[in-house]
Amino acid sequence: MVRTSDMHPDMAKNLLSLPLPEIEPQPWIAPRPLAETKVAIVTTAGMHAHDDRPFNPGSVEYRLIPGDIDYADLRMSHLSVNFDRSGFQQDINTVFPLERLRELADQGVIAGVSRYHYSFMGAQPEPTRLEKTGEEIGRLLAEDGVTAAFLTPV
């Protein structure tokens, strides 16, 4: 069991001091059967293709991760050192479960997997700075026929 109460006090203090802005909720999106749902992954792990631009401190940009990317081409340039990277180093699915998502699609549990996935750098001191790029991702996913996004932090 890992909760903030189990963390190093400096890290817990830092995490719990981050601003949590109130964002007006959107109209509720009605439930849809998973078997009719096409899913993309949006991660804040600071991942990107090896030949794409690494993230810079404070970056609110995103990186495109093609659905057919070879796991050997994935890198992580997140600024923070206060999270486990060994899981990612041993098995990318620990952070970015694309292979698990493909398995669910193969089994018919979900309708399909998006052609494109997206990555941001998390640990943002001002989460509202992600508004513009977050909305952009929403438009891109919708235009590509994706009906759900699975978000993973680190």
Place this chain on the structure above:
Amino acid sequence: MCALSHYIERGSEGRVATTGVSLIREHAEGMKPPRSLFVPFPLGRPMGSPDQPDFQRDVLLSALQLLESATETALADYPHDAPTSGDDPWACAVALAPPEPANETEALRDQLVGEIRQLAPWHAESIKRRGRSTVGISGASLEQVEELATLLADFATGAEPSDGEIDWNHPMPVRLKFASDDLRAFYHEAATAQPGASYPTDADLNDWLFSRTLLGTVLRQIVGRMRESEDRRVAGLVIGMIPAGFAR
């Protein structure tokens, strides 16, 4: 993460529903993403543990199922802890016996390269087993890992950092952070390729790297210099160099 959920749904104009996992329950409680599954796993492991496909799939499915069950803002709790490989403490099988760090730049560089070469066979095993390496965010190729030692030795001893042959992704001082991350990744990948009954956690690896390797000692030296720097960009990067609790 929580903010992105709101922004993605807004940008899609209701066409894309979001769900996901949360590693900090307090953040999900405060920012109220539409659907979220709190998982009691270490930061950095949102799907639980490496090489546990059944468990990872169950976490994923549990979060996805909120898409068809939730009729209002939902924060669910995943009921299981991440699998571990047992209670046996992990220890690095290769005893590095780090020397006292040299004061001279060239000598310190040679000491670091010596340590890297001790781990290189295990890093080669890591690549053989996993088919990949996560080293490379600094711009250095795997063949240039020893050159990263030059940058660290330069900075640790107060020498002017030389450019060398690496096509760096970042200017100084950010370069120093990603060079450090690449070397730590190299050490971690080598250490986790060694035979052993138990898989190390990130805490195990940090304990080892910062108490039993020369690299850990040198990184502490570097952080000490960074803290004293009058350049605010350098001092501001300290937080990105060494995990909380290991800087001393």
